[in-house]
Amino acid sequence: MADPAIVKICGIKTPDLLEATIAAGADMVGFMHFMRSPRHVTIEQLADLISQARGRIETCVVLVNPDNSCVAEVAALAPDWIQLHGPETPHRVETIREEAGVQILKAIPIGSAEDVANVAQYVDVADRILVDAKPPKGADRPGGHGGTFDWNLLKALDPSIPFMLSGGLTPDTVAAALRSVGPLGVDVSSGVETAPGVKDKRLVEAFIRNARAAQ
Ligand SMILES: O=C(O)c1ccccc1N[C@@H]1O[C@H](COP(=O)(O)O)[C@@H](O)[C@H]1O
Numbered sequence: 001m002a003d004p005a006i007v008k009i010c011g012i013k014t015p016d017l018l019e020a021t022i023a024a025g026a027d028m029v030g031f032m033h034f035m036r037s038p039r040h041v042t043i044e045q046l047a048d049l050i051s052q053a054r055g056r057i058e059t060c061v062v063l064v065n066p067d068n069s070c071v072a073e074v075a076a077l078a079p080d081w082i083q084l085h086g087p088e089t090p091h092r093v094e095t096i097r098e099e100a101g102v103q104i105l106k107a108i109p110i111g112s113a114e115d116v117a118n119v120a121q122y123v124d125v126a127d128r129i130l131v132d133a134k135p136p137k138g139a140d141r142p143g144g145h146g147g148t149f150d151w152n153l154l155k156a157l158d159p160s161i162p163f164m165l166s167g168g169l170t171p172d173t174v175a176a177a178l179r180s181v182g183p184l185g186v187d188v189s190s191g192v193e194t195a196p197g198v199k200d201k202r203l204v205e206a207f208i209r210n211a212r213a214a215q
Helices: 015-023 043-053 068-075 090-100 113-122 151-156 174-181 201-213
Strands: 006-010 028-032 058-063 081-084 103-110 128-133 163-165 185-188 193-195
Touching (some): 006 058, 015 028, 015 043, 028 185, 043 058, 043 068, 058 068, 068 081, 081 090, 090 113, 103 113, 113 151, 151 163, 151 174, 174 185
Parallel strands (some): 006 185, 058 081, 081 103, 103 128, 128 163, 163 185
């Protein structure tokens, strides 16, 4: 039987929600460090959340096109992963991986066959790929809008590339996503919220329960 899919709950801001997410059996938690996000947490909050989670669940800090000082500040907190969710080039991803000494999850927006072809150039410089929906036109942040994309596009992806799936997943759609796309893991933020940045413990539990039941 295939390994169970990795379940990542992203955009956690509070110790209480982190505790509930660990108790519900998630594999990874994501913390946003990007000022324009409604899920942004400061470096001080990040330090507290990462130390609360250490050894209990994998931690991932989401950054968007970070400069070197931001990378160094975050790397010093020793999360398990840094998620790069901006327009970072493959060379920049490689440099950040070397400088931070942290595993890299590279997010790639998918809206066309060309975007799917774009994934290959990141495979050797990132430790894992996350495919996500493209943000709406004119959006001021590159992710976390709760939009989906056409999963059929992923059929063109080299099957030897393991990837995680995000983009508008919800407790109601996660099982279908796992069955039809067959990703290494799933990632959710908006779909377990009642308003942008406001996570709901019951939705988080339902998402994890439905993901586990699908397998
Ligand atoms: O959540 C944000 O505000 C955000 C800002 C900038 C980059 C990424 C962001 N979110 C990440 O996008 C994916 C998908 O989110 P959703 O489930 O569609 O809301 C996820 O990794 C979020 O953490």
